[in-house]
Amino acid sequence: MTTLSLMVQGTTSDAGKSTLVTALCRIMKQKGHKVAPFKPQNMALNSAVTPEGHEIGRAQAVQAQAAGLEPNVHMNPILLKPNTDTGAQVIIQGKAIGNMNAVGYHEYKTIAKASALESYYSLAENQDMMLIEGAGSPAEINLRARDIANMGFAESVDCPVIIIADIDKGGVFAHLVGTLELLSQAEQKRIIGFVINRFRGDKSLLQSGLDWLEERTGKPVIGVLPYLQGFHLESEDAVAHNTFEKTETRLKVVVPVLPRTSNHTDWDALRLHPNVDVTIVGANEAIPACDLVILPGSKSVQTDLSFLREQGWESYLNHHLRYGGKVLGICGGFQMLGETLEDPLGLENKTAYTTANGLGFIPMTTVLAEEKQLKLQKGKIVGLADNNDSAAHVEGYEIHSGVSSFHQDITPLIQLASSCEGYISPDKQIIGTYLHGLLDHPESLETILKWAGATETQHFDYQAFREQEIQRLADSCVQHMDIDALIESCRAFVTQA
Known part of the structure; x- marks a missing residue:
């Protein structure tokens, strides 16, 4: 042929x-x-x-x-x-x-x-x-x-x-x-x-x-x-900003753009949703009030965490949570919400063993490892459901080098086929996950919107839209x-x- x-x-x-x-x-x-x-x-x-x-x-x-x-x-x-x-x-x-x-x-x-x-x-x-x-x-x-x-x-x-x-x-x-x-x-x-x-x-x-x-x-x-x-169309590399007028906004979302933001398509379903207003905040820009902050993935977690601190995000998050706001950390953003980030092999900085203090919102330590985790995953969002039968279906993928461990018993966010994944805080204000594509499916998107405070939103099927x-x-x-x-x-x- x-x-x-x-x-x-x-x-x-x-x-x-x-x-x-x-x-x-x-x-x-x-x-x-x-x-x-x-x-x-x-x-x-x-x-x-x-x-x-x-x-x-x-x-x-x-x-x-x-x-x-x-x-x-x-x-x-x-x-x-x-x-x-x-x-x-x-x-x-x-x-x-x-x-x-x-x-x-x-x-x-x-x-x-x-x-x-x-x-x-x-x-x-x-x-x-x-x-x-x-x-x-x-x-x-x-x-x-x-x-x-x-x-x-x-x-x-x-x-x-x-x-x-x-x-x-x-x-x-x-x-x-x-x-x-x-x-x-x-x-x-x-x-x-x-x-x-x-x-x-x-x-x-x-x-x-x-x-x-x-x-x-x-x-x-x-x-x-x-x-x-x-x-x-999902962007190859450039972070997409909102170009759509929203007439009935039910949820305001803010996302910081990191120097090494990765997998920024994670919030495309929100950006395109008719009832959600997404603001992308770059370096030296004012951070507006919102209902939900998404900390995105990062290719250089320790460096990007330092950038967040320099830009005033640590104090903003403390104030945001104190007044009932919600925070979602995905992959590198999930790692940043923990207590410690360790890089024993110098994978990010090509130096000796480095340790950085995380934001401290999750009782978790992450150690960067040479072997990257690459997996397609399916499961249910049990952490936000009254019972397992009512838990929303979720699909996504893991792509990370960090291995995270918790210092105490926690409530997982997602039940996978043979393990648990992610974290939800006791007050349900903070969730973290390694699962990219968390918001791409209608069931899981609706569940996250309700958790974040949006009620009576329009049905939006991101996959069908794509x-x-x-x-x-x-x-x-x-x-x-x-x-x-x-x-x-x-x-x-x-x-x-």
Whole structure:
């Protein structure tokens, strides 16, 4: 079986690569293709866990959903999770192999590329189409040597490329022409067309520019995709802020943005809920009054805890709880609520044994360990139910290095298949859990909303909403792109090669 492949590269980060690959996965699936997404190298703190217990980028898990597949470790064989400004944890085929600085990883790329190619061919064996996502821009001259994320990978698997640019940022023609000019002649030959993303207004006013672009470059414009109002797709890395007006707010939620916030999709269901107002608080911003504070996950827990203290969150939380407010800690945020955070191996700071005092709201000590916990979990939220029979169903995933232990008997939040998980305080004001995705399912979302003080909220099914948005995106691309011409161009590229 001949596998068609296509790589989507962008003129910049956030040009729309992940979004377009997601749309194409759904479109090709609906056309009857066996299609799979693939991203050789991803740099993001927002990750997902596969059924086999491997870690991949969140975007590839969403793309797998669009293709009708379970997430697979080979969809994203290289994941870099930044833990400092110059270094990252390196994850190869789902397993962390250690921390590297930028220079060290640049030297390591040759080894990493072998794993990326192994994963690509393993995945492609069972597909008739592979949709590959690039990273950043192929025109980043300083990163061209040993490239495994863009043109270096396209050349290795000999696939055609389309380039997407975001017109909403401005300068779209300069982005496209400049990117093409900075590629080698061999790389330019791989480009089979351009896509312009997030266009607002009358396309006829853009036509003269499109004609000029095609004449100047000799490359067709395959599509001009419109700006989709209120569109939501789980973000690959950037923390999403509210863009939705709420007319009947029943709950106010505040979330601090940490320097190394991870898995920030944990509160997307709240952010999108029609009755919940979510405020994201960045560095040096005033912290408003609220009903619920969510302390999110973190890639560098001790460092991010120091940041919270510097920003005044410790005194804010004490005041918030004193007046009846609620606090939810997820993963790293759960660890911060404990009494002690220990890093005996120097995993976060590359130093000797370090210990940090937690916020002290939970009688718990966390010790960072080298082996990461990666699990999909199902259970019931027994800590917030009158009895086990009435407890809400919950699904999620664990992805953490810390091992936590309690100093006294506690009430667990969740009953899993063979163990208990999480914590709820005696006064029911504080809950903590390692379970990401706690709010993604309607039952568990409703339970948490009621616990936090919201009554008579509208039913909101985040999973159904996410599926609806994927389909809306795909329908828009079908309307505004020549999909059949794109497929024929891919086939023609293979024939010419």
